[in-house]
Amino acid sequence: MITITNLQKSYPRANSRGSDVHALRGIDLHVEEGEIFGVVGASGAGKSTLIRCVNLLERPTAGTITVAGQNLTQLSDGELRTARQGIGMIFQHFNLLSSRTVRENVQFGLEIMGLKKAEREARVTEILELVGLSDRASAYPSELSGGQKQRVGIARALAGNPKVLLSDEATSSLDPQTTDSILQLLKDLNRKLGLTILLITHEMEVVKKICDSAALIDDGRIVENGTVIDLLNTPKSKISHALFPLGESHGSPGHTIVEMMYAGELAERPIVATLSREFGIDVNILGAAVENVGDHRVGRMRLELPGDRASNEAPIARLRDSGLFVEVLDDVMPDASSGVVR
Numbered sequence: 001m002i003t004i005t006n007l008q009k010s011y012p013r014a015n016s017r018g019s020d021v022h023a024l025r026g027i028d029l030h031v032e033e034g035e036i037f038g039v040v041g042a043s044g045a046g047k048s049t050l051i052r053c054v055n056l057l058e059r060p061t062a063g064t065i066t067v068a069g070q071n072l073t074q075l076s077d078g079e080l081r082t083a084r085q086g087i088g089m090i091f092q093h094f095n096l097l098s099s100r101t102v103r104e105n106v107q108f109g110l111e112i113m114g115l116k117k118a119e120r121e122a123r124v125t126e127i128l129e130l131v132g133l134s135d136r137a138s139a140y141p142s143e144l145s146g147g148q149k150q151r152v153g154i155a156r157a158l159a160g161n162p163k164v165l166l167s168d169e170a171t172s173s174l175d176p177q178t179t180d181s182i183l184q185l186l187k188d189l190n191r192k193l194g195l196t197i198l199l200i201t202h203e204m205e206v207v208k209k210i211c212d213s214a215a216l217i218d219d220g221r222i223v224e225n226g227t228v229i230d231l232l233n234t235p236k237s238k239i240s241h242a243l244f245p246l247g248e249s250h251g252s253p254g255h256t257i258v259e260m261m262y263a264g265e266l267a268e269r270p271i272v273a274t275l276s277r278e279f280g281i282d283v284n285i286l287g288a289a290v291e292n293v294g295d296h297r298v299g300r301m302r303l304e305l306p307g308d309r310a311s312n313e314a315p316i317a318r319l320r321d322s323g324l325f326v327e328v329l330d331d332v333m334p335d336a337s338s339g340v341v342r
């Protein structure tokens with residue numbers, strides 16, 4: 001649904017001295033139709049620039065953006081305006097018109113699209129129902145809670161029936177409970193409407209709760225990218241570590257440290273007890289976490305096995321044979337969450 005190729009964006013320095021700021025240094029990204037794709041990264045990594053380039057709110061310096069088969073970078077201004085009707089966007093601070101009611105805010109874009117009054121009325125009624133705001137149609141933004149304001153933002157973004165929704169830190173100014181309800185709404189809309197969602201966030205909870213795929217951006221480059229389940233099955237993935245912070249725990253000399261990820265029914269099995277019994281070894285658990293990620297129950301565990309790596313080949317093979325993704329660590333990675341989120 002979205003293909004980004006070699007996307008580059010540079011800004012001139014404010015004082016016009018020194019080299020340009022290279023916010024994006026050649027981004028390649030592919031978002032499948034119907035998926036929720038999250039881009040995470042530390043402050044200043046280039047997230048906002050990236051999402052603003054997708055609908056060309058920000059003109060890329062180089063590269064192409066294709067949405068629903070259309071290369072946006074080659075369109076005339078008029079063609080781009082039409083193409084943007086297929087791409088909704090929601091914002092951290094909602095960007096509602098304070099002098100218009102909820103209904104009028106949602107209707108605004110439909111007026112610009114040239115829909116007749118009766119069609120607009122019908123569409124707004126339908127979309128307010130979809131986001132759970134039918135009873136607040138006549139309220140003004142100042143009379144709404146943060147979560148309700150974001151529901152209006154979502155309704156406005158979806159009024160024109162877009163295929164794609166871009167979300168720029170949409171839950172970052174909401175409390176945890178309200179965040180959950182907005183994430184649930186986005187997931188429902190994704191399922192009900194087949195809506196493709198590309199979001200940027202600094203909250204790993206967002207990735208954990210609703211994303212099918214994720215990418216990590218660092219200094220204008222994508223450094224990790226994949227489905228969330230594949231990333232979780234890559235023990236050295238920074239995203240995986242940030243989703244499952246096990247903390248720093250160093251093993252003792254003469255021991256082997258292994259880290260493993262497991263999903264589904266494997267999460268329920270007594271892995272450590274079985275290993276100890278079968279091989280007659282004392283297995284030390286250095287860290288463990290079991291969580292729900294999207295629709296999956298997944299776990300991550302760091303174990304210390306007595307003896308060097310060569311003497312642990314058999315237990316490690318046994319873990320792998322039982323379907324676990326196992327990585328033998330040279331040294332324990334520091335908790336990577338600080339490199340992922342601000």
Ligand SMILES: Nc1ncnc2c1ncn2[C@@H]1O[C@H](COP(=O)(O)OP(=O)(O)OP(=O)(O)O)[C@@H](O)[C@H]1O
Nearest residue numbers: 011012021023041042043044045046047048049050
């Ligand atoms: N309009 C601009 N003019 C000059 N430099 C800019 C502009 N917008 C962004 N930058 C620079 O580009 C880089 C990437 O910024 P961007 O806002 O995309 O990062 P971010 O990951 O969204 O950060 P945050 O999470 O703090 O919002 C930063 O170095 C930033 O200072």
